[in-house]
Amino acid sequence: MNLEVKVLSTVEVSVDERKVSFGDRKQPLAAALLALEPGVVRRETLTTSLWDEEKDPDKARPLLDTCVKGIRKGLDDAVPGAGKLLMTHRSLGYQLKVHTENVDYHRFRQLSAAAKAAVSFSSEEAVELGGRALAEWGPSRAGLRGPIPFGGYSPYSMRAWTGKLRDEYRRTLLGHLLARLKCGLLDDLAPELDRLALDEDGAVDEELARHRMVVHYRMGDKTAAVNAFEHLRQAMEVALKTSPSARTLDLLERIMKNDRTLRLVRNEQPAASSGRPGGAPGQTGDPRHRTGRAPEGAGGEPADQDPGPDQDTGLGEVRRRGVFGDTHVTGAHARVIQLGGSHATYNEAPEPS
Helix, strand or coil, X not given: CCXXXXXXXXXXXEECCEECCCCCCHHHHHHHHHHHCCCCEEHHHHHHHHCCCCCCHHHHHHHHHHHHHHHHHHHHHHCCCHHHHEEEECCCEEEECCCHHHEHHHHHHHHHHHHHHHCCCCHHHHHHHHHHHHHCCCCCCCCCCCCCCHHHCCCHHHHHHHHHHHHHHHHHHHHHHXXXXXXXXXXXXXXXXXXXXXXXXXXXXXXXXXXXXXXXXXXXXXHHHHHHHHHHHHHHHHHCCCCCCHHHHHHHHHHHCCCHHHXXXXXXXXXXXXXXXXXXXXXXXXXXXXXXXXXXXXXXXXXXXXXXXXXXXXXXXXXEEECCEEEEECCCCCCXXXXXXXXXXCCECCXXX
């Protein structure tokens, strides 16, 4: 029997693609908690999470027994014999026999970890994996910490689980946004960052604010970059009674000084052979040149490095050689260009206004 459990955008249990019906609201939540933990879940963990208001363990115990019976009945009603998928471990607790790949939360965590690891060698792959991870939460346009898990309903006693899942969503989303920033996908990124900064959590999130500042600066709008900082500063003063960190202030100073290294982004090499040793056609020997990654500083921006001399190709473009590899800039407002049939992302943003 194939058991599948969803706990993120909704709480849903199915056996062999047959949806399980439950008798009350606590039963699907108990099934969700059992699916979140791949091993045995102690009885005390379940009673505390589901009936925190019931301080007497002697009274909570029969409530849990009734809940477990209801889950088994729902499984058996869906597919006869499926009730045995919920195992009892005497004196310990219960275990739901479900493969982690059949639980949306565990798929989300695996994809999120893979996206984080991919950033070190391919921002493009990190974008793809991060997008798949976030898709496990459903298609809704949620805020920085995502939608409320468990289908939007969970008792106050489950606040620790709710907070944990939403914090994981935030970390994954910020990593996904940073990977997109590294790829130079700014046109769609800027309005999304602005939207996220409007909710209560996003308004005081410094990492999100730094992403906003860098994106607007790279798009040539210095005023919007400074406004992003001011939005953060005011929100932090009102909500947290504190001020932005030294890291955020340092980024603001670099923007105010028109730090040109904030505007440089390496792109993938063209598909045609580069004529250099150490790699396949279209690659260079340095792994940084293959991945499109630039050295990083605060907020995901490239570190302060000398980009090297410029060469005028005579074709209305400039080829810059240096720590970023070959950077091709076509005009003052270069955004996306095509080189040898391969996609090249932002190289140098317009001069800030």
